[in-house]
Amino acid sequence: MSELLSAIGEDQTRDGLRETPARVADAYAELFSGVGVDASLVLSEASDVATGEDAEPVVLADVPFRSMCEHHLLPFQGTASIAYLPRTRLTGLGRIARVLDVVSSRPQLQERLTEDIADAIERGLDARGVVVILSANHACLWARGTRTQGARTVTIAGRGEYADPAGRAEVVLLMGADGADS
Numbered sequence: 001m002s003e004l005l006s007a008i009g010e011d012q013t014r015d016g017l018r019e020t021p022a023r024v025a026d027a028y029a030e031l032f033s034g035v036g037v038d039a040s041l042v043l044s045e046a047s048d049v050a051t052g053e054d055a056e057p058v059v060l061a062d063v064p065f066r067s068m069c070e071h072h073l074l075p076f077q078g079t080a081s082i083a084y085l086p087r088t089r090l091t092g093l094g095r096i097a098r099v100l101d102v103v104s105s106r107p108q109l110q111e112r113l114t115e116d117i118a119d120a121i122e123r124g125l126d127a128r129g130v131v132v133i134l135s136a137n138h139a140c141l142w143a144r145g146t147r148t149q150g151a152r153t154v155t156i157a158g159r160g161e162y163a164d165p166a167g168r169a170e171v172v173l174l175m176g177a178d179g180a181d182s
Contacts, residue, residue: 001025031068034105039116042098043124046091055128057171059083060096069140070107078136078152081175084121085129085161096121110136110155118157129161131168133175 001021
């Protein structure tokens with residue numbers, strides 16, 4: 001951080017900046033706390049239940065998240081809607097949100113973030129199907145370059161019975177994740 005401050009022409013010894021390198025290091029430790037963590041292990045304490053093939057989807061919609069773009073180390077934030085179709089394991093909704101937090105706490109691309117969340121839930125719960133929809137605003141779009149204010153990026157990942165768009169249409173409607181209110 002000291003080199004960055006010097007590179008932009010700042011005096012890193014002035015009052016307001018003296019502690020900045022340590023503060024940035026602490027912030028980055030938190031922002032990137034998901035590096036090297038297997039998010040599917042968050043679901044290791046899921047309950048085994050006899051849901052059978054007639055189980056209905058579990059949906060968690062409009063969960064706020066934040067991450068850091070790996071291209072510019074600038075933040076992006078938005079909402080996630082996540083659904084899974086149980087096979088024999090159920091988990092608390094907070095654990096689904098924790099998977100989102102772990103995976104988003106890494107330098108990321110939104111496209112990969114969406115895929116990684118779906119993979120972790122499918123693996124961690126042995127789900128029959130998973131759908132993840134992310135809608136986010138990226139600082140690399142609005143703070144620099146084209147300065148595109150208000151642009152939103154929407155990504156989707158489907159697994160198992162929800163891999164096919166026709167198979168996931170109903171659960172996507174339940175998620176209310178068409179992006180209209182994000």
